[in-house]
Amino acid sequence: MRIAMRGVVAAVLCLAFATASAADGRAPAKRPPGAAIASAHALATDAGFEVLRAGGNAFDAAVAVSSVLSVVEPISSGLGGGGFYLLHDARKGRDVFIDARETAPAAATAASYLDAKGALDRDRATNGPWAAGIPGLPAALVHLSRRYGKLPLKATLAPAIRIARDGFPVYTRLSRGYAARREVMERFPGTRAVFLADGDPPQDGELLKQPELAATLERLAANGFDGFYRGVTAERLLAGVAAEGGKWTAQELAGYAVREREPLRFAYDGWEVVTAPPPSSGGIALAQMMQVLAPWDLAKLSPTQRTHLTVEAMRRAFRDRTFYLGDPDFVDVPVETLAHPAYAAGLRASINPDKATPSELLSGAPTPLEDEDTTHFSIIDADGNRVAGTQTVNLLFGSGLIPPGTGVLLNNEMDDFALKAGTPNAFGVMGYDANAPAPGKRMLSSMTPTFMVSPGRVAVLGTPGGSRIITMVLLGALGYADGLDAQAVAALPRFHHQWQPDAISIERGALAPDVIAALRAMGHTVNEPKEAANGQRSSDTWGNLQTVEWDRATNTLHGGADPRNPVGKARVEARAAR
Template structure:
């Protein structure tokens, strides 16, 4: 889980042990933390299927050795450039499934749900801006894992069972994810030889193969055949966006996270701004929970009611983080479909990447092994409704890769999957380290709670208070993936490294 006092040069934490080791392998072969993070992102797309994919997208937060921080936004975008209005809306009959997760998750799948994937262009942009190695070199571990195989982890096996109807949507998808009439189970060996060939070809020819070459033409033709909107023009014109992070001061340091048009980082920042008005380490347990849970409820209510689509969120964030709004919220306090990885090195780079493919569209492009996202089919990502975005617009997201920079705590890169539990999982991990003085591993392991609306959910052993004030109270007797899966690394002020992979999911940590 973690190591203290031992001089090391690199640490990684990722959604599977295979991905963490892929990152360490690339670092040992001459790469830096950025090269390693791209290798882990590709490897986790192979070994944690349906959580991320080259058919999806995400966000990367990068801190350079000089201390500058930037966001590389390679999230998926709305397709349909050049198509007539009649092409949108799936003819009024989108394919909806109810996933057997929690109380049931409604999701639109199939061709009309697929957005333009950003992962490959994003990886290429990260390497161009900060890496030392080539795309071919960084994809090599993922190619090997896809070709030679790996053992399916517990988290992915659980999601396979939840998404079994989606994974049976087409014969091509069944061929990749079913065995003997059922989905693959935990511990069984999986191989994706066609995906290995695809990754190898992308490594040799670059991202242009995916976006402007033969592979892109295959993707567009198949999605259009299945009733979707992705045109060759959509792929050819896709570009990642490089932006400044959303930065808030906290205690003696700064916290950098994903800003608009994403809503997740701003929600985290709002929670931090609220709790910053209190000395959390000195509060009794009930008061601590009242403050932190109250910040969760208020910020998530704003997340639900105030955020829109696209660039309009920048104005919303400015108002919600303003001192007047934060002060008013402080007064009120007392009245699976994502993956994350983090890397840090001795040179000073720290990288946090959160990636997703929604719940998966149920489509695998024939002959390529590429599972496609259903980002357009997720209601929480599209508050304006199904196909309400204009071609080229990015949906709203909760993904919140985050970096903490502090003279006292050092540099921490972290993030989590988990929809609205993303910012609350990250919040509690930060508070555990910065305010409560926990080592990184303990900060990730400590039982969590989540407050949203009239719900208070918590893991056995977590701090609790005011349960009568909530309409619904849920207790999880064991650590649960419901509360996210924080994968974090830390470079201490003394230059040592810690890595913590969340046992709530099947994560792994590696050092070099």
């Protein structure tokens, strides 16, 4: 089936290419005029260009951007977490998916997360050493550099080392996130040593210096994989985890391995969409949703009808996510069935165009088949190489635990497993056996780094946002298909449905009042942002989409940084190094 799908994709795109060329008489540009980078922090974007100007390519720039984000966005990602990197090697004409997802320690069985009454121990699942999987991001940086880059790690990690050592100004999202997680963060001496170094929590505008993290990055730069997973850093990680009651082993650290996987690809309205395979749930869900919607001309529908159909596609994709998806190295994930156009046609047939489908009417049992947290960056270089990178520590500041002497904030990705079958995790999504923990297994993720390729345009996009990542990438992809530019795509208003709970959540102002009323009349529950107890509004906005685009017809580059994030930056440089 996969070969058949690729044939369909290729045929559609060849026809579109021939049509486009005949229409304007001008062949699309073969190389971009420079480079474009969009990331969630200006320092990371600038670091990427610093490396490009030094002779690096997009993959070297990805190491620089990823590592700087690991320094300046501890609220979202870091060396103690993991990520997915979708790459396009222009010289080889090859796409590859780099899976640097964290893995489960052997001690972390499902039973380890239950309290005396058999209920899920939420504190253990999200805070401290038991919440943390074995980190994958440092291995990814080494892998990207050595297999795809042109420069040594000492060059590509230099900006992150410098910023960690010299400090960067604290911004509101970081200080606010620390305040929200302060009780957990200050349980651990290693964490207090970093964030309370001057005697009080991080304040807007003050410099946050991380000398221990700088030293850890220096060991990684000097010794590659062994500079993190063996030797001094590994010893300190193991000691810090053990001191708080966790159970990691030296063998688990040294045995971590990045996986290269074949990306998932499908056709939509003249575009080839290249996206994340399992253990991401995002690519399959994206394929399902876009192929369910494909027969409708969404641009010609009323806002109510378009939203209704999009929500119904979301509902069905998230239902399948719950039961079928997990680490493909451990479970048989029916990728080709779930992502096939014929399966999407069956899902489409179950949609009533005039009424909401109650989630309870979609089977709640398996059937046979054959936020602020997390960050994203997008890169296109002057040779046409591109990277979509999404990385995370899961919730705000991950587990809150920094093993002393490392500066490495550990993730709390164990909560992304189905630690107790049918019990929602922190993002409200559930899972069953396919996503149960096992030694060395990778937990399911919603991260969805994506390329969209048409004869005239190439786009790179992705976002943080927990389970909402998938639907934000969907809305962004549909925006590109509608002809929007990169900045307009990054700014699109957002709505979300994930099967359970059975409700549409929306950003403030995302849907007009008459559309909300019409959706409710169709049977939808629409949850608008509400005033929180402290007077602050909850869920006004979400996500932090970063995207870049190459218009091959005009040979121009464009970047889009999410306007919801004031420290993000999209930048185009016409003379970036080739």
